Amino acid sequence: MKRTVTVLAALLFVALMLPVASMAEDAYPAKPITGVVPFGPGGSTDLLARTVEKIWPKYSKQPLVIVNKPGGGGVVGTEGVVRSKPDGYTLYFGYGSGHDIVMPSLQKMPYDPQKDLIAVARLSVHSVAILTGTNSPFNSVKEMVAWAKKENKPITTAVAVKAGAVDLALTALGKKAGIQIVTVPFSGGAEATTALAGGHLMIGGGHPAEILSHIKAGRFKVIGVALPQRDPALPNVPTLREQGIDVATWGSVKGVAAPAGTPKDVVHYLESTLKKVTEDPDFRKAMENMGQPVMFMGSEEYTKFIKQATADYAKIIKDLNIKIN
Amino acid sequence: MARAERISSVALVVFGVFVAAYSRHYLRLGLMITPDAGFLPYGIGIALSALGAIWFVSTFLTGMAHEAGGAEGGVGEAGGEGAPDRARRLSGMLPGVLIIILYAWLFERLGYPLSTVLFMVCWQKIVEREGWLKTAAIALLSAAAMYILFVYLLRIYLPTGTWFS
Amino acid sequence: MEIFSGLINGFSVALTPVNVLFAFLGAILGTAVGVLPGLGPAATIALLLPATYAISSPVTAIILMAGIFYGSQYGGSTTSILLNLPGEASSVVTCIDGYKMAQKGRAGAALGIAAIGSFAAGTVGIVGMTLFAPKIAGFALSFGPPEMFSLALVGLLMAVTLSGASIVKGLIMMAMGLLLASVGLDPISGKTRFSFGVIELQSGFDFVTLAMGVFGLGEIFTGLESAMKSEAVTTKVGQVWPTVKDWVDSRMAILRGTLIGFVVGIIPGGGAVISSLVSYAVEKKVSKRPEEFGQGAIEGVAGPESANNAASSSSFIPLLTLGIPGNASIAMIFAALMIKGVTPGPFLIQEHPEIFWGVIASMYVGNVMLLVLNLPLVGLWVQLVRIPFGILAPVIILFTAIGSYSIQGQVFDIYSLIGFGLFGYLLRKLKFEPGPLVLAFVLEPMIEGAMRRSLLISGGSFSIFVTHPISMALIGMFALLVLGQTVVMFRKKPLINN
Known part of the structure; x- marks a missing residue:
């Protein structure tokens, strides 16, 4: 119990010193990295991002700070990341959500979710x-x-x-x-x-x-x-295909993205650090408790995955003739 | 006062009609089984027009009575309708409003600390017509206190200024 | 007996020095957040979430967050009473009579009775929670879309028709509030409404921006045009403490408010807001001098303030016993528990009795702390109104501007704030009461969403609102009230302005 107090006191101290300390010039990352969650606090994307935030300092010398910027079904916060400086200090947590892979087939977007963002890594898939x-x-x-x-x-x-x-x-x-x-x-x-x-x-x-x-x-x-294979979080539940109904979607995919133009070595650093985080036993345990399967995928693979998932959704929307506006 | 109420009530009727038309044409009402986005706004538009009409009629019915009725307003009501110099009252309010708009405009460009100091200086000089010493003291103290409160204690993200980066 | 040993167990957790410290920290932070306009408890808990990772014990983290949550209900009334600036939706009603009391130099009495009422209601709420939590949890689930619709609509209409001076003006305000809330993304059809191509409007307006603008800036703009610039907002300070008469007048209001708040607070959604509305309407209804309501009646402060505190206690019931977060703040606490590997729900009491009972016990402790903390502060807050307008006004403007900006980090919200301020100024000139506007704004998603969901479920038939017993009871009750009111009105009250 005494430790808790010490930790909190130290934390408060660090928090107060942070803006001053981060001035020093150094190799990336030289200052805390901001992770933007374009949804409200408490949702499944927020929980995932905050679990990463908690484990992140084990594998990186700079902390990751998660901020929530909800609004417009996720578009507002994501657009903020798209328009930010591509220096690796502003990341988007939740890449692969509905507004990245479903919405573009339904309405005009203020940015291109594939061209204006670089997929860094996939962390989890939230099945339906x-x-x-x-x-x-x-x-x-x-x-x-x-x-x-x-x-x-x-x-x-x-x-x-x-x-x-x-x-x-x-x-x-x-x-x-x-x-x-x-x-x-x-x-x-x-x-x-x-x-x-x-x-x-x-x-x-x-x-x-x-x-x-x-x-x-x-x-x-x-x-x-409604997944192509069974969900690791619900191993006993049969898929729709197993039950004779030909419907399979990727649900909502949760990954990390950086604005287009972010240097290659920065993307690589982030990708490898996130890989280490997803392999961490504490992270895996926390994710299991929350019912979120860890399904890591690297930058290159994930870029292709997003393309495929978007095309799959476009087909479903066309087949079903779904329209808004 | 009755004249202002009459103008407002007519404006409300027109506004209600606009809302109803917009809801009907752009949002669609939908069917009873699946009410669409325009369903409630359409109803509100009609209600606003109807209420506006009742309000308009009522200004003739109660005419004099409510002149005395609602003397309990905000603090500003202290001056009351007895002082008719509208220009002087506007000259009290307008600079204040303009300074806030300027503050909003500079907020991200100059960054929080500078724009806040500037806002306090403008307010004390133009609205309150204080001396320079008092102005500087109030502006610096209040800006610093708020910076400590929001940025250090509450860790709220505030802009540092795009003109400098 | 089981409850008794559980509670003893809980106190042994809550009374360890660390947990007492964190309950105290939460109470202070909560009071501060409640007092500061523009900062809600949900935003503060979100900001503090990373700090809670460092706290190893989940119960300590929850005690801290719970403290912020119910502490903010205490502080929320302060700016409503002193500056006509409601920091949260549940203290909008407090503005009506609280601010009038402050203008008459009775700010101390209003603040004092709010603190005492909050303490009494909070404590009774926790006792109720201790005794009945698992048994009444199911009540929260019985509120589906049709019940939600009737509850929200009846609550709102009660406040509009029974509180204001003019029913027509109250209804206009209500309609405007509903309309303003419909701007932005419609959650049911996915369409954007009234955004006219402006991207910032797609996410709609925020409660903080609207309330701060209409109440706070509107008041300041009105103050600016008057000649008495450098004077204090309210010149009279008057007596700091409630008198014996105040106490006698408000004790039944506190009791009724507590009961209403406890029951309504269990319902997920707008529990605290609706309970304050219902309490105000009930107080006016039972009062022997209803004409004093809106002119500074102490029952109009005591009832709603007790109700929203009782509601904040009972809103923990669905979380701790069903795993259902009823509002944004509770959702953050839910998230914190999940990250710590604790799943709130029916098994919490068996799997983690130290959390269930520890949190409840800490709420007893926290409430006593809040009373001790707040009563001496009343004297201090009252001095706040002595600050010259020339300093207070720009500081309020800065607070509201930063509060609006921090919601989404966009300057557009500051412009909206100014727009709402001018609108609020206009309303004052035309003698409208802005309360119903803001309340309708808060309840619109519930009213419209629940109505359209009900119609989807029933296949387009409005009969769903009367075939469901709870919904029918609510509507019937309101019909009776209106009928009674109409009879009274035709006897003595003109339709417009009294």
């Missing part, structure tokens, strides 16, 4: 899990489809946001299976799962990280995952 209350009449997506066809009733579905990864996956599911799925958008994952927990809707979709506590509490059963 389909869930229902423990006392609902079906135990799998297959049974749900059969039930909906027999009863001829629409399935009301709680989703976090309109035209997000979860909304698209479930709309695609309804179309492919030939049943009516009414997606009800809430303002965020927590609100959607709360409404589902109260039994106000029949099914819901969410990322494992958002629903873990409810699954632990036995409030939900997970009836399917």
Whole structure:
């Protein structure tokens, strides 16, 4: 307990000295690195970024400081990073989210998510899990489809946001299976799962990280995952393809990006440091607790991955004829 | 005062019509089963117009009565409507508003510390017409105190100035 | 008995020197954040999150953050009463009578009764939480979209129709508030509304910017045009402490506010805000002298301030027992627990009893600290109104400007702030009460979102609002109130201005 006080006192001291100390000229990184999360605090991207923030100092001489810049579904904060100096001191945490790989197919963007940003590394993939209350009449997506066809009733579905990864996956599911799925958008994952927990809707979709506590509490059963393979965070849940429905999406991908023009050696430094962070046992343990699988990917590979994921979403949106505005 | 109320109420009716039209044409009302983005704003637009109309009519009905009714306003109401020199009152407010707009404009360009000192100097000199010594003291002290509070204690990010980098 | 031993266990955690220290730190920070306009508890907890990594014990970290959260409810009333500047949505109602009291030289009484009411309500709320937390947790889940819609709408309409002088002007303000809140991204359709191509408008306006502008800057602009420039905002300081009569007048209001706050606070969403609205409306309804409301009635401060504190205690219930974060601040605490490897939810009490009971016990400790901290401060705060307008006004402007800027780090919000300030000035000239405007703004996402979600669920039928029992009860209650009000109104009150 005494240690805690000492640590806090030291921390306060360092915090006060920080702006003065960082003046010294040195090789990169010579000052603290800012990681921008373009979403509000407490969400799954924020949790991931803050876990990295916590482990980062073990492998780098300068700290990583996470700031939240929410707004415009992620566009506002990301645009800030795009427009910042490409010196490696401003990074974007959450690269691969809905506004990077889904939104460009739906509306005009103020920047190009692929050309204006350099993919540094992928950290995790947040799959779309389909869930229902423990006392609902079906135990799998297959049974749900059969039930909906027999009863001829629409399935009301709680989703976090309109035209997000979860909304698209479930709309695609309804179309492919030939049943009516009414997606009800809430303002965020927590609100959607709360409404589902109260039994106000029949099914819901969410990322494992958002629903873990409810699954632990036995409030939900997970009836399917919309990924090409099973999700390491939910190894016992079959994918939609396994259940005979040809729908697979990448959900929401979470990586790190830097503004275009950032020097190669800086990107390389960041990539290798992030790799070390993702291999750290403390990091892996924290991620497991939060229900976020660690799925690292290097800069080059991740660039290709983003391109492919964007194209896949564009195809789903075209096939389903989804439009906004 | 009744005249100002009448002008405002008519403006409100027009504004409500605009809101309703915008909601209908650009946002779409949607169906009852899936109300679209314009559904609520359209209703608000109509409500605003209707309320504006009632307000307009009421200025004739209660005319004199509410002149005395609402004397309880903000602090500024102390002067009351008895002093009719509108120009003098505007000359009190306008510089203040302009200084704040200037502050916003310089905020990111000059950076927080400099623009804040400048703002305090302008305020004390132009709005309060203080002497230079008092102005300098107030400006430097308050800017420094706020810098310590926000940047050091609360760790809020504030701009350092794009004109210098 | 189980509760008793749990609580004893909790106190053994909460009373260790480190935890007492952090509860104290949280209380001080919370009070400061509550007093400073423009800085909310959620933003402060977010800023402090990295510092909590260094604290090895999760319970200590949560004690610190919880302290900031309920501490800010104490401090939130201070600027509302003294400067007509609500730092948070739940103290908007406090402005109505609190600021009037300050203008009449009764700032001390208002601040004193707010502190005492906050303490009483906070403590009763924690006792209720200790006894019933696991049993009433399910109540939070019973509020789905139709119930949320009825609750938010009825709460708002009650405040608008029962509080102001003119119902038509109150309704205009309410409609304007709803409209301002609809600017930006519509979460349900994904469309952008009223942004006219301006990128900054796509994320809409923030509560802080609107409230600071309409209340704070509006007041200053009005003050600027008057001749008495260098005078203090309020010249009279008057008696610092509440009198025996004040105490007698407000003790029942505190009790009722506590009950309302405790129940409404459990509901995720706008618990604290709605509870303060409902409490104000109830106080006016039961009062023998309703005409004093809006002119500085002490019950109008005591009730809502007690309600929002009781609500801040009970809003921990869904987090600790269901794993549901009910508001932004609680969501940050949720995040901190998750990072520490603790999953809040029904198993918390079995898996980590030291956290569950430790946090509850620390709230008893924290509340006593807050009272001890705040009562002497009342005397100090009252002196604040003696600061000359020439210094106070620019300092308030700087605070509100930085508060607005820090939300998203964009200068555009400072321009919005100035715009809202001019709008607030206009409202004062036309004798509008800005309270309903700001409250409608806060509740709009809940009202509109819940309405459209309900219609999606019901397949387009409005009957969903009356077939759900809780929703029907709320609407029925309001209908009765309006009916009663109409009868009274036709007997003695003109439609516009009294």
